Amino acid sequence: VVQNVGTALAVYEAVLKRKPLVERVVTVTGKSVKNPGNFLCRIGTPIAEVIKAAGGLPEDTAKVIGGGPMMGRAIFNIDSPLMKGSSGILLLNEKEGERKPCKNCIRCTKCVSICPMGLEPYLLMKLSQYNLLERMEEEKVMDCIECGSCSFTCPADRPLLDYIRLGKARTGMMIRNRKK
Ligand code: SF4
Ligand code: SF4
Incomplete structure (x- = not known):
């Protein structure tokens, strides 16, 4: 079994401390974020509140991503709550959030x-x-x-x-x- 650090800690707390998963560390980052960092948050906290703790939503934000840059998904509504799988919030500006036009597959493999x-x-x-x-x-x-x-x-x-x-x-x- 391969686990990330957050899951390993949650298993430890559940088994040895009998503590259910009620909070987790969420990373808030992005080039224009004033106070990027890791925040211990209760599950259910509105995403907007977590962003506020990191210095607020930068003016140039074009996209809010739930998760990391590779696996994350765009968040439609930042008033939605943190879920047990929320690991990070990434704030992208217009240039970073832009999708390049899809071109034909060149079979490069x-x-x-x-x-x-x-x-x-x-x-x-x-x-x-x-x-x-x-x-x-x-x-x-x-x-x-x-x-x-x-x-x-x-x-x-x-x-x-x-x-x-x-x-x-x-x-x-x-x-x-x-x-x-
Ligand atoms: S298909 Fe793409 S996303 Fe899926 S495991 Fe392979 S590389 Fe990763
Ligand atoms: S074969 Fe090359 S061009 Fe085609 S989808 Fe894969 S990586 Fe893209």
Whole structure:
């Protein structure tokens, strides 16, 4: 079992101290954040309050990301609460938050070489676009750990992780429905 530090601490506190998971350390960062740092927060705290503790929302903020730069997701509403899986808040300015236009796949296989799970991200993205869920299952989409390495390495700026996540969610639902 490979765990991150936060999970290891939560397991320690639950087993040895009988303390449920009611708080966690959340990192708030970004180039324009006045007081970036790690904050011990209760689960359920509004994200806006955590940002306030780090010096407030910088004026140039264009995107708020929940999680890190690779696996994180854009947060639509900063009044939403911290969840047990919230590990970080990243504030991006306009330039950093901008998506580069998606270009055609040049079959360089960089995404394949970098995938830690041995998947073929370029193929999974295509299958997701065509909603070919059974093929996605065969190609082991459920093994994807959503690390984002494929998207980061792609020289054609293809949004591989976005499509793979979507396809994985749909494939997972198909598998669960089959078991009913
Ligand atoms: S996000 Fe999924 S498909 Fe892409 S590199 Fe990571 S594990 Fe592989
Ligand atoms: S890294 Fe991008 S361009 Fe290269 S094979 Fe994968 S999807 Fe295609």
